[in-house]
Amino acid sequence: MRYKIKELSFLGKPLQKNTQYVVIGGGIAGLMLGFFLKKNNVKFKLIEQNNTLGGLLKSHHSDFGLAEQAANGFIWCAEMQEICDDLGLKIALPRQISKARYLVRNRQLKKFPLTALETIKMVGKMMLPHPPTETIADFGEQYFGKAFSQQLLEPAFAGIYGADIRNLSFPGALSTLANILNKSSLLPLAMMKMRFNAKKNPNTSKKRQTSGTHGFTNGMSEFVEALAKYLKDDIELNVDGRSLKDTKENLIITTPAYVASDFFEGETKNILQKVRYTPIITTTLFFNRSALGQFKDGFGCLIPRNENLQILGVLFNSCIFDHRVKDETIVSLTCIMRDDSENLSLLQQLDLDIKNLLVKELDILFDISEKPLYYHIFRWEKGIPLYSPTLYKSWFELDDLLNTNYPNRNLFGNYTGQISIRGMSQSACKAVSSIGTF
Numbered sequence: 001m002r003y004k005i006k007e008l009s010f011l012g013k014p015l016q017k018n019t020q021y022v023v024i025g026g027g028i029a030g031l032m033l034g035f036f037l038k039k040n041n042v043k044f045k046l047i048e049q050n051n052t053l054g055g056l057l058k059s060h061h062s063d064f065g066l067a068e069q070a071a072n073g074f075i076w077c078a079e080m081q082e083i084c085d086d087l088g089l090k091i092a093l094p095r096q097i098s099k100a101r102y103l104v105r106n107r108q109l110k111k112f113p114l115t116a117l118e119t120i121k122m123v124g125k126m127m128l129p130h131p132p133t134e135t136i137a138d139f140g141e142q143y144f145g146k147a148f149s150q151q152l153l154e155p156a157f158a159g160i161y162g163a164d165i166r167n168l169s170f171p172g173a174l175s176t177l178a179n180i181l182n183k184s185s186l187l188p189l190a191m192m193k194m195r196f197n198a199k200k201n202p203n204t205s206k207k208r209q210t211s212g213t214h215g216f217t218n219g220m221s222e223f224v225e226a227l228a229k230y231l232k233d234d235i236e237l238n239v240d241g242r243s244l245k246d247t248k249e250n251l252i253i254t255t256p257a258y259v260a261s262d263f264f265e266g267e268t269k270n271i272l273q274k275v276r277y278t279p280i281i282t283t284t285l286f287f288n289r290s291a292l293g294q295f296k297d298g299f300g301c302l303i304p305r306n307e308n309l310q311i312l313g314v315l316f317n318s319c320i321f322d323h324r325v326k327d328e329t330i331v332s333l334t335c336i337m338r339d340d341s342e343n344l345s346l347l348q349q350l351d352l353d354i355k356n357l358l359v360k361e362l363d364i365l366f367d368i369s370e371k372p373l374y375y376h377i378f379r380w381e382k383g384i385p386l387y388s389p390t391l392y393k394s395w396f397e398l399d400d401l402l403n404t405n406y407p408n409r410n411l412f413g414n415y416t417g418q419i420s421i422r423g424m425s426q427s428a429c430k431a432v433s434s435i436g437t438f
Contacts, residue, residue, distance in 0.1 A: 002132045002185070003171040003178040006395045009417025009424070010431035012402035012410035015042070017435055021250045022047060024241035024263075027055025029413045030254035031227040032425050034234060035083055036432040044252075046231060047239040053228045059219025060376055065318070065325035065332050066219050067284035067376040072315060072334065073215035074421040079429040080214075087226040094212040098320045100298030103155055104309075107364050109301050118147040129185040134389050136165035136173060143187055155302035159313040161419065162278040162338045162384045164305075172392030175417075213299070217323050252410040256382065260411060268401045271394050275415055279339040279347050280383030283358055284317065285372040289331045293367035301365070309361050310346070312336045330373065333362070344381065351377050385415035 015021070021037065023030045026048030037044045056070035074080055076091075084091050102109040114122065122144045133139040136157055140149030149165070157165050161173065171178035184190040216222040228235065242262050244251060253260045257275035264272065289295070300315040317332035318325045325332050335358050339346040346354075355375050362368055385391065395417055402409055412431070418424050 002182050004396065005171065005175055005179050005182070006399075006417050008430055008434075009395075009427040010410060010412050011395065011399045011416050013407050015410075015431060015435045019250055020044060021252050022241070022244060023252045023254060024244075025055075025254035025259075025413075026050075026053040026228075026235065026237070027254060027413075028057050028224070028421060029055075029424050029428070030252075031224065031231065032083065033252065033254060033412060033428040033431070034231045035086075035227060036428050038231060038234060039086065040432050040435065042432065042435065045234055045236060047236045047241050049238065049240045051237050053235070053237075054221070054224035056380070057220045057224050059221035061219075062286070062374055062376065063326070064286040064330055064374045066323070067332075068219055068317075068334070069378050070282070071220060071421060072317060072320070073213040073220070074425075076210050076212070076214050077422045077426055079425040080422060082429070083227075083425060084223075087230055089216065089223065089226050092215045092217050092321050092323075093210065094214065094299075094320055095322060097297040098212065098299045098316070100296065102296065102298055102301035103151060104301055104303045104307055104365065105151060107307060107309075109296055109365065113151045114147055118145065118151075121145050122148045126187055131185075132181075133170050136168040136170050139170045139174070140165065150306060151304055155304045155313065158305075158338075159302045159336065161387055162280050162312065162336065163386055167386060167388050169387055169389040169392035172389070172395075172417075173387045213320060215321050248408060250408045252412060254412050256413065257385065257415050258382065260413070263409065264406065266405075268398065268405065271398055271401075275391060275394070276386040276388065277382035278384045278386055279344055280380045281337045281339065281347060281354065281377065282334055282380075283337075283354065283375055283377045284332060284334045285355070285358065285362075285375040286325065287331050287333070287368065287372050288370055289329055291368055291370035292331060293369060295331060295366045309364070310337050310357060311361050312338060314362070314365070335362070338383075347379055347381060351375075385419065387419065391415065 020043040023034055023044055023046040026046060030046055031053060034044065034046045058069040060067045060069065100111065102111060103113045105113040125143055125145050130142040133142055136153060137149060140153040154165050157168055157173065161168060180190045181187065183193045245263050253263055257272045261269045261272035297319050298316055299320055300313060302313045303309050303311055313336050315334040317334055318330065354377055359368060359372065398411060414424065418427050
């Protein structure tokens, strides 16, 4: 095996029958875990130190439309469908016009940014065997070439993880693909083997029913509120979970790593304190559609670093879902930036300065003739966990330490192996449904 794969992003001993648990943290990880615990009749209570739930997920409504504080939706999976069906939530499907996705090259939006020669070189590299790689950057250059890595991989992963691909673990951030390469060092052959096995052993219960990013009519807050209502008898707000640190309670800690570290000592605490987070700024701006001379309908655009723009990517919110703007004369755009400076100078800028920077760069892409109607800025000094090679290795170390030294502690969150809402829902479901199979 070329790559070590963590099958489940739920660290510590497997959950047990006839055991009562305390879920620490009312963010989306804790809420989804609570949903599956309750559905499977596992006794638990969920405690949150604040008086609100959902963590980063929150929807803000303005006179011009909706602005999401963090994720604007999720990729469909059977587990998310199960949650929504049980909660009586109607999933909002993506609009047809959102199918187009763009990458920026030479400051122009393109559906495919490589030249014919670069494409030929990419195909040639794909056909060759390669040794294992540690980072996404190494993987991209070895298997596809420098142009593909710079023009496609780099902006794609910056859009998901907010990070430079030189700092992202290949098996950590692309575990499915790494597992494919465990079948063969030849990528095309490995993918053929995976497709053959999938057809030979189809799992119809998990068959994809739809594709694309999905959401809710009133934003992601609708999902949080429905989970909170379902779990209302099992939730205690304004309770600091650290008060249970020295008890023998069975704790499932779903807080960020820097908070989870307070529940441990020694090497476990040290590892959690070293988990790095990328500082992120997201800004939703509303424009008159007539003010964007070069705008194209679609899902959004991703921007490579060699374009020398601060923006990593732009989501075209009003194209992705209905009900994101008050009417079709308005366009809603969400811009994503990260702060790479040592002193977090970008994060500390005034709202007006950030808005002016964004409008200047958006003007390059879309030829803007008017000021935005409204904008809403969200700052996260510790925004997205950095899926670095160090974090990837820590999953296995933490799992061993928990099993050996903390048998009544589990860790689960967006830093333990799955960063997306889809991935966390799948892991929460699997962690609970595996009770009694060990």
